[in-house]
Amino acid sequence: KKIAVLPGDGIGPEIVDEAVKVLRQVEEVFGYSFEFEFAMAGGGAIDRVGTPLPQSTLDLCKNSDAVLLGAVGGPQWDENPPDLRPEKALLGLRKGLGLYSNLRPVTLFEGMEKSSTLRPEVIAGVDLVVVRELTGGIYFGEKTRVKTEEGEVATDLLIYHEHEIERIVRLAFQIARGRSKRLTSVDKANVLESSRLWRSVVQRVAKEFPDVELEHMLVDNCAMQMVRRPAEFDVIVTENMFGDILSDEAAILTGSIGMLPSASLGEGSLGLYEPVHGSAPDIAGQGVANPSATILSAAMMLRHTFGYEEAAQSIENAVRTVLRRGHRTPDIALSGQMAVSTEEFGDRVAEELV
Amino acid sequence: KKIAVLPGDGIGPEIVDEAVKVLRQVEEVFGYSFEFEFAMAGGGAIDRVGTPLPQSTLDLCKNSDAVLLGAVGGPQWDENPPDLRPEKALLGLRKGLGLYSNLRPVTLFEGMEKSSTLRPEVIAGVDLVVVRELTGGIYFGEKTRVKTEEGEVATDLLIYHEHEIERIVRLAFQIARGRSKRLTSVDKANVLESSRLWRSVVQRVAKEFPDVELEHMLVDNCAMQMVRRPAEFDVIVTENMFGDILSDEAAILTGSIGMLPSASLGEGSLGLYEPVHGSAPDIAGQGVANPSATILSAAMMLRHTFGYEEAAQSIENAVRTVLRRGHRTPDIALSGQMAVSTEEFGDRVAEELV
Ligand SMILES: CC(C)[C@H](C(=O)O)[C@@H](O)C(=O)O
Ligand SMILES: CC(C)[C@H](C(=O)O)[C@@H](O)C(=O)O
Numbered sequence: 001k002k003i004a005v006l007p008g009d010g011i012g013p014e015i016v017d018e019a020v021k022v023l024r025q026v027e028e029v030f031g032y033s034f035e036f037e038f039a040m041a042g043g044g045a046i047d048r049v050g051t052p053l054p055q056s057t058l059d060l061c062k063n064s065d066a067v068l069l070g071a072v073g074g075p076q077w078d079e080n081p082p083d084l085r086p087e088k089a090l091l092g093l094r095k096g097l098g099l100y101s102n103l104r105p106v107t108l109f110e111g112m113e114k115s116s117t118l119r120p121e122v123i124a125g126v127d128l129v130v131v132r133e134l135t136g137g138i139y140f141g142e143k144t145r146v147k148t149e150e151g152e153v154a155t156d157l158l159i160y161h162e163h164e165i166e167r168i169v170r171l172a173f174q175i176a177r178g179r180s181k182r183l184t185s186v187d188k189a190n191v192l193e194s195s196r197l198w199r200s201v202v203q204r205v206a207k208e209f210p211d212v213e214l215e216h217m218l219v220d221n222c223a224m225q226m227v228r229r230p231a232e233f234d235v236i237v238t239e240n241m242f243g244d245i246l247s248d249e250a251a252i253l254t255g256s257i258g259m260l261p262s263a264s265l266g267e268g269s270l271g272l273y274e275p276v277h278g279s280a281p282d283i284a285g286q287g288v289a290n291p292s293a294t295i296l297s298a299a300m301m302l303r304h305t306f307g308y309e310e311a312a313q314s315i316e317n318a319v320r321t322v323l324r325r326g327h328r329t330p331d332i333a334l335s336g337q338m339a340v341s342t343e344e345f346g347d348r349v350a351e352e353l354v
Numbered sequence: 355k356k357i358a359v360l361p362g363d364g365i366g367p368e369i370v371d372e373a374v375k376v377l378r379q380v381e382e383v384f385g386y387s388f389e390f391e392f393a394m395a396g397g398g399a400i401d402r403v404g405t406p407l408p409q410s411t412l413d414l415c416k417n418s419d420a421v422l423l424g425a426v427g428g429p430q431w432d433e434n435p436p437d438l439r440p441e442k443a444l445l446g447l448r449k450g451l452g453l454y455s456n457l458r459p460v461t462l463f464e465g466m467e468k469s470s471t472l473r474p475e476v477i478a479g480v481d482l483v484v485v486r487e488l489t490g491g492i493y494f495g496e497k498t499r500v501k502t503e504e505g506e507v508a509t510d511l512l513i514y515h516e517h518e519i520e521r522i523v524r525l526a527f528q529i530a531r532g533r534s535k536r537l538t539s540v541d542k543a544n545v546l547e548s549s550r551l552w553r554s555v556v557q558r559v560a561k562e563f564p565d566v567e568l569e570h571m572l573v574d575n576c577a578m579q580m581v582r583r584p585a586e587f588d589v590i591v592t593e594n595m596f597g598d599i600l601s602d603e604a605a606i607l608t609g610s611i612g613m614l615p616s617a618s619l620g621e622g623s624l625g626l627y628e629p630v631h632g633s634a635p636d637i638a639g640q641g642v643a644n645p646s647a648t649i650l651s652a653a654m655m656l657r658h659t660f661g662y663e664e665a666a667q668s669i670e671n672a673v674r675t676v677l678r679r680g681h682r683t684p685d686i687a688l689s690g691q692m693a694v695s696t697e698e699f700g701d702r703v704a705e706e707l708v
Pocket of ligand 1 (some may be wrong): 087090091146545574703
C-alpha cells in the first residue's frame with residue numbers, strides 16, 4: 001500500500017509526522033505494510049520549483065493508493081497571482097485526481113464540550129457529516145476580468161452538470177443509509193438556477209432511497225440552524241462553495257477546528273486525507289500544533305481507501321483515550337492543566353493503539 | 355412622509371400591524387405625521403393578481419419615502435416557477451428601487467443572553483452590523499439551464515462591476531468610521547476572481563479612510579469566527595450571497611432571529627425596512643409572532659430615511675424596556691414566565707414611547 005505524503009507549509013510537516021508515526025504503529029499492531037513517499041506541494045513548492053503543484057507530485061499521487069496532506073499556505077504567498085498561490089495545489093489535486101466528494105465528519109469528543117463556544121446542552125450528541133461536492137461549481141467555472149470604460153468587471157461562473165450532482169448526491173444518500181437515515185440537502189433554490197437543478201436531481205435520486213428521510217434546506221437557514229440545533233443534523237450534502245462555508249462553521253461546533261479530519265474521494269479507492277484546519281504559520285515549528293485532525297484523517301484513510309475498519313477505529317479510540325486522560329495540546333488544554341507537545345500527543349496515541 | 359406598507363404573507367400582516375401601531379404613537383409623541391398606504395406583495399399577490407410584485411406596488415414604493423415590509427413566502431408557492439415565487443417580490447423591490455445596501459445590525463438585548471445557544475461570555479458585548487451588497491453578484495447575473503445529451507446543465511453568473519463594489523464598500527467604511535472604526539471585508543479571494551476585484555477595490559477605498567482599521571477575511575473563516583469570537587466583529591462588509599449566509603448566521607448569535615431588523619438603502623433616502631426573519635407560516639394568525647424585528651425595522655426607518663434619530667432611539671429603548679420587564683412573546687419567553695401576544699407586545703412598546 002503506497003501512501004503519498006505531502007507535508008506542505010506551516011505546521012503541516014509537524015502534524016504529518018505524527019500521523020505517519022501512528023500509521024507505522026498500525027503496521028506493527030495490525031501487520032499491515034505501508035510504503036510512504038514524500039513530495040512537495042504548496043508554498044514550499046512555489047519557493048523551490050516555482051509551482052504549487054509540481055507534475056512529479058501529481059504523478060506520485062496518481063500512482064499511490066492514498067495521499068496524506070498536512071496543510072498549505074502562508075502570508076508570504078498571499079499576494080501572489082492566482083496560479084502561484086499555495087491553494088492551487090489543493091485545487092489541482094482535487095481536480096487532477098478526480099476527487100469529487102469531500103467528507104467532513106464532525107463529532108464531539110468526550111470532554112471537549114468545555115472548549116466549544118456553544119452551550120454544552122446544544123452540542124451534546126453532535127454527530128454529523130458534511131458531504132461537499134469538490135470538483136464542480138464556482139470553483140472551477142470560467143473566470144473573467146475585463147477593463148471597461150466604467151472600470152473593471154469580474155465574473156465567476158457557477159456551473160453544474162447533472163451527473164456531477166447525481167454522483168455526490170447518491171454517495172450522500174448511501175452514507176445516510178449507513179447512519180441514522182436522515183439527509184439534509186442544502187441549496188439556494190429560491191435564487192440560483194444551479195440550485196434548482198440540484199434540488200431536482202436530489203428529488204430524483206431520493207426515489208432510490210425511500211428509507212432515507214430527506215429534507216431540503218436553504219443555505220442561509222442552514223448556516224443559522226447549524227448554530228441553533230446542530231445535534232439535529234446527520235448527513236448534509238451540498239455544492240462546493242456552500243460546503244466550504246458550512247463545513248468550516250460546523251468545524252467550530254465541537255470545540256476546536258484542530259480536531260477535524262477530512263477525506264476527499266473519487267470513483268476509485270484513491271483518496272486524499274487532510275485536516276480541515278489550515279497551516280497556522282503563526283505557531284509553526286514550535287511543537288504546539290494539535291495533530292489530532294491529521295491523525296484522524298489517517299484513520300479515515302484506513303477506513304475509506306484500505307477498508308481497514310478495525311485499525312481505523314483503533315486510532316479513533318486511541319485519540320479519544322488520550323484526550324480523556326487530559327493529554328492535550330495548548331489549543332484545547334483545560335485551564336490548570338499542563339499542555340503536551342505535538343510530538344508527545346502523537347507518541348501517546350501510538351502507544352494506545354491495540 | 356409617505357410610507358408604503360407591504361404586509362406580505364404568513365405572520366407578515368400581524369407583525370406589520372404592531373410596527374404601524376408604534377409609528378402612530380411616534381406621531382403622537384413627537385408630532386410627526388406619516389401617511390400609510392398598504393399594498394400587496396409576495397404569495398398573496400401571486401394568488402390574487404398572478405404576480406409576486408404587481409406594477410402598482412412597485413410604483414407605490416417608488417413614490418413613497420419609505421417601505422415597510424413584513425415577510426413573504428410560504429410552502430404553497432415553493433414549487434412555483436422562479437418568476438412566480440414570493441421571493442421575487444423582494445428581489446424585484448431591491449433591484450427596482452436600486453437598494454444596493456442591506457444593513458443588518460446585530461445587538462444583544464439585555465436579558466437575551468439566556469436565549470442564545472452560545473455561551474453568555476461568548477456573546478457578551480456582541481454589537482456588529484453586516485453590510486451586504488444587495489443588487490449585484492450571483493443574485494442578478496445571467497442564469498441558464500440547458501439539456502445536453504449527458505443531461506442538464508445549469509449556470510449562475512457571479513458578476514461585479516467595480517462601481518457596484520465601490521459604493522457599498524465606501525458606505526461600509528463610513529459606517530465603521532461612525533462606530534468603533536473597524537471594518538472586516540469578507541471575500542473568497544483565494545478562489546474567486548470577483549473576490550479578487552472586490553479586495554482590490556476595498557484596498558483602494560481604504561486609502562480614503564486611514565482612521566479605519568481594515569481586515570480581510572475569507573468567507574469560510576468568517577463563518578467560523580462568527581461563532582468563535584463574535585464580539586470581536588464590528589462592521590462586516592461583503593457581497594450579496596456571502597452576506598445572505600453570514601447575516602443569517604449572525605442573526606442567531608443574540609438569541610432569536612425574531613429580534614433582528616434590517617434596512618435596504620440606495621443612493622437617495624428611500625429605504626426598505628423589514629425584519630430579517632421570514633414569514634413563519636406555521637405560526638401565522640395565532641397572535642404568537644414576535645413583532646420586535648419589525649418594530650425595530652421601523653426605528654431604522656426613522657433613523658435612515660427620515661433622520662429622526664431621537665424617535666428611533668425612543669423605539670429601541672422602549673423595546674429594551676419591555677423585554678427587560680419580562681414581557682416576551684413565546685419564542686423568547688423565559689421558562690416559568692407567561693408569554694405575551696403579538697398585539698400585547700406592540701401595545702406595551704407603544705406605551706413606553708416617550
Ligand atoms: C484553501 C481553499 C482553496 C479551500 C477551499 O476553499 O476549498 C479550503 O478552504 C478548504 O475548504 O479546503
Ligand atoms: C428570500 C431570499 C431571496 C432572500 C435573499 O436571499 O436575499 C432572503 O434570504 C434575505 O436574506 O433577504
